[in-house]
Amino acid sequence: MSSTFWLVLLFSGLLILCCGQLVAGTCEIVTLDRDSSQPRRTIARQTARCACRKGQIAGTTRASPACVDVSIVRSRQWCEMMPCLDDEGCDLLVNRTGWTCAQPGGRVKTTTVS
Numbered sequence: 001m002s003s004t005f006w007l008v009l010l011f012s013g014l015l016i017l018c019c020g021q022l023v024a025g026t027c028e029i030v031t032l033d034r035d036s037s038q039p040r041r042t043i044a045r046q047t048a049r050c051a052c053r054k055g056q057i058a059g060t061t062r063a064s065p066a067c068v069d070v071s072i073v074r075s076r077q078w079c080e081m082m083p084c085l086d087d088e089g090c091d092l093l094v095n096r097t098g099w100t101c102a103q104p105g106g107r108v109k110t111t112t113v114s
Helices: 002-017 070-075
Strands: 026-035 044-049 056-063 066-071 089-092 096-104 108-112
Touching: 026 066, 044 056, 044 066, 056 070, 066 070
Parallel strands: none
Antiparallel strands: 026 044, 056 066, 089 096, 096 108
C-alpha cells in the first residue's frame, strides 16, 4: 500500500484521539442506558454521534449506529437500512415509528425512533 494511505490513516486516528473528531461516514456511541426493572423486559436508550457524508443521516445498521441514506428516514422505511442482525427478521411497526427485529427463538426487539 502507498505511504499516502498510511499517512491518511495515521492522521485520521490522531484526529480522533486528540481532537475528538470523527472520520466522515462513521459513528460512535456516546451514552448507553439500560433499565431492567421490569420482568422479562429491558429498555435500552443510546445516543450516538455521527459524522455523516452529504445525503446521509444517523441511523442503525446491523444493530449499530451508522450513517444511512436520508431517503430511508424521510420515507420511514426503517428496514431498508438493515437495522437487525443477520439472523433476525425486520418488520415495520404499524404506525412507522420504528421497527422490530425477531430472532429465530421467538425473542423480539422493538426499536422506536424519537
